[in-house]
Amino acid sequence: MASRVLRDVTNYKRSQLADRRKTFEERKAALLVVAKASNDPISTLADGLKKLGLKSTTATTQYGGFSLSNLRSMLKQATFDASIPSALPSAWRADLERLLDIQSNKYEYTDLFSRLATEWVDKPNDANILLDTRFGGDSTADSSDTESFESVQVGRDEMYRQRQEWDSFVFTERQTDTDAIEAYLTNLFVEPQPKKKVRETAFESLHRQFRDWTMEDRECSSQDVELAIKSVLKADLLSGRKRDELIALGDAGKGVLAEIADVINMEIANLGDWSWKPSPTPAQMRKQLNGKYRVYMDPEIHQALLLQYLGTHLAVHTKTVFKTFFRSRAWPKSAHTAMTSQDRARHEFYLGRKKLSFQDSLLFARREQFKDDFFLTQLPETVSEGNRDYNGSDDSHDEDSDKKSPLEIKQTLLRLGTTELMVQRKIYGSFTLCQTDFKWFGPSLPHSTIFAVLKFLGFEESHIEFFKKYLSMSLVFPQDGPNAEPRTRRCGVPISQTLSDMFGETVLACLDFAVSKATSGRCQLYRFHDDVWFWGQKADCEVAWEAIKKFTDVMGMALNEEKTGSVHVSDNGEKPSSTLPKGAVRWGFLVLDPVEGRWVVDMANVDLHIAEMRLQFAQCRSIFSYVQAWNSYMGRFLGNNFGQPANCLGLQHLDMIFSTFKYIQKKLFVDDDNVTGCEDVTSYLKSVIEERFGTQDIANVFLYWPVELGGLELRNPFIPLMTARENSVKEPKDLLEAAFERDEEAYDEAKRAFEKGSSRTIADVPKGCDAETFFSFEDFVRFREETSAPLKTAYDDLLDGPGVSGLEYTRFVEYALKSLPLEYRHSKHIKPEFVAMDVYWRWTVQLYGAEAMERFGGLGLGEKEMLPVELVNLMRSERVRWQG
Structure with a gap:
C-alpha cells in the first residue's frame, strides 16, 4: 500500500531528523558556552554559525538572506569608528543567537509535523477503521487502536433506519405500466405529421442516434484506463485498501495500463456474456457530511474501470444527442411575454434598427445559462471530463475542468432563484418559486421505467440486456456478519457510477422536456440531478407543477414531501396558488422568507449541525484528522451552505453569515459545560498538541500555514467573507433601479432621434405603426426581457460575486x-x-x-x-x- 511505503519513508526521515537535531543542539549548546567565555563573542558565534552551515536563514542574500561577510566588515569598522554606538554590536550578537534559535525551531516543528503525520496513520478514526476492516483492508492501526471496533459497530439508530428504508426500495421489484410510459412519451415527443417529409424530425434524429450507438466497436487505450482511474477516485467509489491499490495502479506506467486496456477490450468484445464477478458484490453504508447515509457498491477494480469506461462514453453520447434536441425547434424556448413578428417589426421601425440584438437580451442569458449549467448537468461533456461527481463533498473540485463543479452549480442555483425573484418582481409585481425532489430517487427508480424509456428512445435490445445485468447485481453487506445472505437488486441504480448517472439523467430529461413543452418554454426545470427548482409567474408554475405530477405518476416514482414547497411574493396583493405545494423553500441552511422576499438562516437546523459537529470532532483521534474534519465542516460545508457572497444577496446577507459563524464557534467551544476549556479552534488545537506531544507556545502560523511549507493548513472560515465584504453590494435592488433608469434615458434618446428623422412613405411603415408619432414608453418596455440591454447587464451583475480584496500589500x-x-x-x-x-x-x-x-x-x-x-x-x- 502507498500509505505503508510513505510511512516507512517517514520513519526513516524521522530517524535522520532526530540524529541531525541531536547533533545540532549539542553543537549549539557548546557554541553558546564558548561564545560566552570568549573575548570576541560575536566573531566566535559567526565562525560557529559558518561551521554549522547557517550562512542564511532565507534563500540568498539578494532575497534578504543574512550575510556573515557584511557582519565581519561592520565589526572591523566598529573597532575603529567611535560613531558606532556600543549597543549595536550587542544587537548583532542577539541576531546571531536568534539564528541558532530559528534553526532549533525548524527542527522542533519538523519533528512535530512528522509526529502528527505518523499519529494520523497510526490512529485512524473509527469510521475509517470500520470501512477498511469490513472490506478486507489491512489497516495500519495498532492493535490497541482497533479494540474499540466492536463498540463502534453498534452504530447509530438513524443509520439502521435509513438502511431498512433503503432495503425496502432496492430489494423489492417495482413494476410500472410500460405501455402507459410508451404512450406518454409518444404523446410528448412524436409530433403529428400532416404530410410526408423528407427530412427527419428532431425526435427521429434523436431516436436514430441512440439506435446507432454501439459499445463493441470501441477500442480502450492506456489513456482511457488512466482517465477511468481518475474518475473512479473522484467518485469516491472505492475506499481503504482498494483505493490505495487504484492510486498505485494509476502510477504504474503505460505498460501496465495497456494490459488493463486489453482486458477491458476483451470484455467489451464479449459483452453479451458479461456478468458481475465476483458475486455477490459487497456494499457499504457511508455517512455524509449533511447527515444522510448512502450505500456504495464495492466492486473489484477491473469491474469498476470497465463500467466507468463504458459509462463515460455512453454518458457523453447521451448528452450530445439531447443537446442537439434542445437546440431544435421541438424544444420550446420563450420569454414570459414573447414578441410576435409584428411586435419585432414595430420595435425595429421606431428604433431605426434593422434587427434587434438577441444576444443583448435577458432571454438569451437565461437560455445559455440553462443549457450550459443545468441541462443534463450530471453528464460529462467530454470523455476526458469523466464523471460529474454529484455526490461529491463540498470541498471537491476538478481544477482541470472548465465546467462548473457541483458546488458551483448549487451556488448558481441560489443566485439564479434570487435574481429572478428580484427581476420578475420588479417587472410583473409578483414571483413564484417552487422546489421539489424525488423520494429516494437513486434507490427507488424502477428498472422497468428505465428500460421502457431507453427502448422508446431507440436503444438496441442487446444493450438493454447488458443494462439489466448491470442493475440486477447480487449484494451483501459484510457488516451483517459472515452468514449474511446475498440479495439481488430489483430496483434503483448504484451510486457514484457514471452509467447510473446516464440512466437517471435520461429519464429526467423527459421531465425537463415535458415541463418546457407544457408551459411553452416559460418554465424550465433548473434541475441538479433530482433536485428540482422552477419559477416564474404563478399561472405558469401551476402548469409546470401539473406536468411534474403527471410524469411522476406515469413513471412510477414519488416526490419527497419534506423537500417540496413553494413561495409566492407579490407587491399587488395577489394571493398564493391553491394548487401549488405548500411548504418552505430551502437552500442549504437558508429559508426563503415569503414576506421579505429574502433568504434567512434556519437557526434550528444550524443547532442540529452544531451537535453533529461536536460528535464528529470528538471521534477525531489525531490532530490532522481534526483539521481535516474542521476544514470540511467549518471551512467549506457551512460556508457553502449559507451561500457564498453574491451581488444579488448583498451586504445584509454577508453580515448575517458573519453573525452565524460567530454563534457556531461560541457554541462549539463555549457550551454550557465548557468541557474544552477553550474559546476557539486555535487555542483548542494548541492545548491538545501540548498535552499529547509536549510542545509549548505553539506558533499560530504553524496551524494555518500550508502543508507543503510545514503547517497544518487549518482553514479560517472568516477570511473568504472578509475578502468579499468591502465590495459587497449594499442594496442589490439598486442595480435594477439603475437599469430601468437607463431604459428611460434610452427611450428619450430614441424618441428625439425619431422625431428629427426624415418623414417616411406609407410603404416604409409596418402595420400598426404611426409614421409621425413615436410609440409609447409602455410599448417600448413591454418586452424588456427581449429588448433591454441594461436589464441584461443588471441581471449578469446580480448573478456575479463581489470583487475580492485583500489587505494592503506592504x-x-x-x-x-x-x-x-x-x-x-x-x-x-x-x-x-x-x-x-x-x-x-x-x-x-x-x-x-x-x-x-x-x-x-x-x-x-x-x-x-x-x-x-x-x-x-x-x-x-x-x-x-x-x-x-
Missing part, C-alpha cells in the same frame, strides 16, 4: 515572499509573486507572515527534505469518513 510582505527559499518556490499556495496567490493566501500571509519570519527566519517552517508532505497529502486525498 513592503514587509514583499520582502517575506521574495525571501521564500528556493525549495519552497513550487508551493501551491504561497508564491514569490503576491499577485500569483489566491486571495485567501494573500490574507493569510498578511496575518501570519510576520510570525513566520520572526520564529523561523522565513516562510518555510521546517526542513523541507525532512517533512513527510507526500504522506500527509495521500491521507488528505481521501475524503473524510464520518462517524455513523
Whole structure:
C-alpha cells in the first residue's frame, strides 16, 4: 500500500531528523558556552554559525538572506569608528543567537509535523477503521487502536433506519405500466405529421442516434484506463485498501495500463456474456457530511474501470444527442411575454434598427445559462471530463475542468432563484418559486421505467440486456456478519457510477422536456440531478407543477414531501396558488422568507449541525484528522451552505453569515459545560498538541500555514467573507433601479432621434405603426426581457460575486515572499509573486507572515527534505469518513 511505503519513508526521515537535531543542539549548546567565555563573542558565534552551515536563514542574500561577510566588515569598522554606538554590536550578537534559535525551531516543528503525520496513520478514526476492516483492508492501526471496533459497530439508530428504508426500495421489484410510459412519451415527443417529409424530425434524429450507438466497436487505450482511474477516485467509489491499490495502479506506467486496456477490450468484445464477478458484490453504508447515509457498491477494480469506461462514453453520447434536441425547434424556448413578428417589426421601425440584438437580451442569458449549467448537468461533456461527481463533498473540485463543479452549480442555483425573484418582481409585481425532489430517487427508480424509456428512445435490445445485468447485481453487506445472505437488486441504480448517472439523467430529461413543452418554454426545470427548482409567474408554475405530477405518476416514482414547497411574493396583493405545494423553500441552511422576499438562516437546523459537529470532532483521534474534519465542516460545508457572497444577496446577507459563524464557534467551544476549556479552534488545537506531544507556545502560523511549507493548513472560515465584504453590494435592488433608469434615458434618446428623422412613405411603415408619432414608453418596455440591454447587464451583475480584496500589500510582505527559499518556490499556495496567490493566501500571509519570519527566519517552517508532505497529502486525498 502507498500509505505503508510513505510511512516507512517517514520513519526513516524521522530517524535522520532526530540524529541531525541531536547533533545540532549539542553543537549549539557548546557554541553558546564558548561564545560566552570568549573575548570576541560575536566573531566566535559567526565562525560557529559558518561551521554549522547557517550562512542564511532565507534563500540568498539578494532575497534578504543574512550575510556573515557584511557582519565581519561592520565589526572591523566598529573597532575603529567611535560613531558606532556600543549597543549595536550587542544587537548583532542577539541576531546571531536568534539564528541558532530559528534553526532549533525548524527542527522542533519538523519533528512535530512528522509526529502528527505518523499519529494520523497510526490512529485512524473509527469510521475509517470500520470501512477498511469490513472490506478486507489491512489497516495500519495498532492493535490497541482497533479494540474499540466492536463498540463502534453498534452504530447509530438513524443509520439502521435509513438502511431498512433503503432495503425496502432496492430489494423489492417495482413494476410500472410500460405501455402507459410508451404512450406518454409518444404523446410528448412524436409530433403529428400532416404530410410526408423528407427530412427527419428532431425526435427521429434523436431516436436514430441512440439506435446507432454501439459499445463493441470501441477500442480502450492506456489513456482511457488512466482517465477511468481518475474518475473512479473522484467518485469516491472505492475506499481503504482498494483505493490505495487504484492510486498505485494509476502510477504504474503505460505498460501496465495497456494490459488493463486489453482486458477491458476483451470484455467489451464479449459483452453479451458479461456478468458481475465476483458475486455477490459487497456494499457499504457511508455517512455524509449533511447527515444522510448512502450505500456504495464495492466492486473489484477491473469491474469498476470497465463500467466507468463504458459509462463515460455512453454518458457523453447521451448528452450530445439531447443537446442537439434542445437546440431544435421541438424544444420550446420563450420569454414570459414573447414578441410576435409584428411586435419585432414595430420595435425595429421606431428604433431605426434593422434587427434587434438577441444576444443583448435577458432571454438569451437565461437560455445559455440553462443549457450550459443545468441541462443534463450530471453528464460529462467530454470523455476526458469523466464523471460529474454529484455526490461529491463540498470541498471537491476538478481544477482541470472548465465546467462548473457541483458546488458551483448549487451556488448558481441560489443566485439564479434570487435574481429572478428580484427581476420578475420588479417587472410583473409578483414571483413564484417552487422546489421539489424525488423520494429516494437513486434507490427507488424502477428498472422497468428505465428500460421502457431507453427502448422508446431507440436503444438496441442487446444493450438493454447488458443494462439489466448491470442493475440486477447480487449484494451483501459484510457488516451483517459472515452468514449474511446475498440479495439481488430489483430496483434503483448504484451510486457514484457514471452509467447510473446516464440512466437517471435520461429519464429526467423527459421531465425537463415535458415541463418546457407544457408551459411553452416559460418554465424550465433548473434541475441538479433530482433536485428540482422552477419559477416564474404563478399561472405558469401551476402548469409546470401539473406536468411534474403527471410524469411522476406515469413513471412510477414519488416526490419527497419534506423537500417540496413553494413561495409566492407579490407587491399587488395577489394571493398564493391553491394548487401549488405548500411548504418552505430551502437552500442549504437558508429559508426563503415569503414576506421579505429574502433568504434567512434556519437557526434550528444550524443547532442540529452544531451537535453533529461536536460528535464528529470528538471521534477525531489525531490532530490532522481534526483539521481535516474542521476544514470540511467549518471551512467549506457551512460556508457553502449559507451561500457564498453574491451581488444579488448583498451586504445584509454577508453580515448575517458573519453573525452565524460567530454563534457556531461560541457554541462549539463555549457550551454550557465548557468541557474544552477553550474559546476557539486555535487555542483548542494548541492545548491538545501540548498535552499529547509536549510542545509549548505553539506558533499560530504553524496551524494555518500550508502543508507543503510545514503547517497544518487549518482553514479560517472568516477570511473568504472578509475578502468579499468591502465590495459587497449594499442594496442589490439598486442595480435594477439603475437599469430601468437607463431604459428611460434610452427611450428619450430614441424618441428625439425619431422625431428629427426624415418623414417616411406609407410603404416604409409596418402595420400598426404611426409614421409621425413615436410609440409609447409602455410599448417600448413591454418586452424588456427581449429588448433591454441594461436589464441584461443588471441581471449578469446580480448573478456575479463581489470583487475580492485583500489587505494592503506592504513592503514587509514583499520582502517575506521574495525571501521564500528556493525549495519552497513550487508551493501551491504561497508564491514569490503576491499577485500569483489566491486571495485567501494573500490574507493569510498578511496575518501570519510576520510570525513566520520572526520564529523561523522565513516562510518555510521546517526542513523541507525532512517533512513527510507526500504522506500527509495521500491521507488528505481521501475524503473524510464520518462517524455513523
